[in-house]
Amino acid sequence: MDVFIEEGRIAWLAVTGERVPIGAHRLHDAGESILTPGLIDGHVHLSGTPGLPEDDAPASIGLREVYRRQAARSFLYHGFTAVVDLNHLDRDDIAWFSKQPLHPDIFHCGTGITMANGYPMVWLPENERLRTYSNYVVDETVPDGVDAAAHSPDAAVGRIVESGAVATKLFWESGFGRHRDLPTPSHEMVAEIVALSGDAGLPVIAHANSYSAHRFLAGTDIDMTAHGIWNWRGLEAETGVPPEIGEVLDAYVARDIGLMPTMRVVEGLRDMFHPAFLDAPALAKVLPDEVVAWYATEPAGFLREEIRADDFGGVSDEAAHARFGVVADQGARVVRAFLERGGRLVFGSDTPSAPTYGNPPGLNGYLELRALAAAGVPLEQLFVTATLGTARAFRLEGYGDVKSGYVANLLLLEESPLDSVDAWNSIEFVIQNGALVERETLAASE
């Protein structure tokens, strides 16, 4: 086929040579390459500079700057031509990414709806919480000095619509670790947020990763979850999933609620306990050398040591790696059980999900594809999920397919992604808004 591109969009498709208008020029002869739509990562956080120092020392600022410059290119390096920022706290970050010479198309959900003093703001110092997670809602407990009317579901969804968001992000998390029994939105409140978002044409995506949070969401009309179910909280099953989780999955299928497994949340923590991870050649493609060198320093390993000490009682790398392996396997079993029921997956890598160097930009999305394939997602389904399926879930018109009128975000691969998941790493060229970019020119180093 010939694919005609005009002003960044696919104008039409035709059998080779059949319909070539005067003045058309050949952008590229794809030869035997495989043409696919660009991948869409439905869960990134562009303001994240994972594991880098956050102070104002010139060296720290410089490190964050080189990280971000490369991050914009690294998403493209791995074929992610569009990303959805789920919960951005600083609008300047998105503006900054949008000004980079090469970057994926960026969509966002505005600032996610949280409960006042709930997850995730409770991890911040008390005087910063409400300011940082400004789009919070209140129930009958109204913090001092807060205008309840300005923090109703109506006001919160209004702010999201105003910000140009493509979806509403909502947090449902009762806590873990140091913070438990946190306030969570009621059924009534979620129903109101879903209805208000629906009126504005926005799907609702909800944060949840524990069984209890998913059990709550299974009784709502949200459109999709932002995570899988890897935290079973005491439930057990020798094979498959515990019946309680099976019931949640049945409800998701019945209500057509999409599941975004985000396998890399657990795998990215697990990779910190794999000493060879920082030496992987794939990492050097997506991160500048000075960033990789920083990750090998002692202060960069603070999260790893915190988890080792607080959660695992000071165990060895091998033991911590194995513990995370059990949790990752629970997430994988949920994916299989969901697919057996005919569930609808949505693709998202959650890059970065924590201050971990285990979620490198772009590469993390490729590793998510691999993790889903390893969990048992058939390659054809994976292909559709990471392109058209995710475009549809977020209602991104003109994305995720190779059709006339669609945005010309395309990939040329050496191998077919229907033969092997490795094919997603055989990209030769990325076509971003109609511009042809040779993959290797996007790499951090050769």
Ligand SMILES: [Zn+2]
């Ligand atoms: Zn996230």
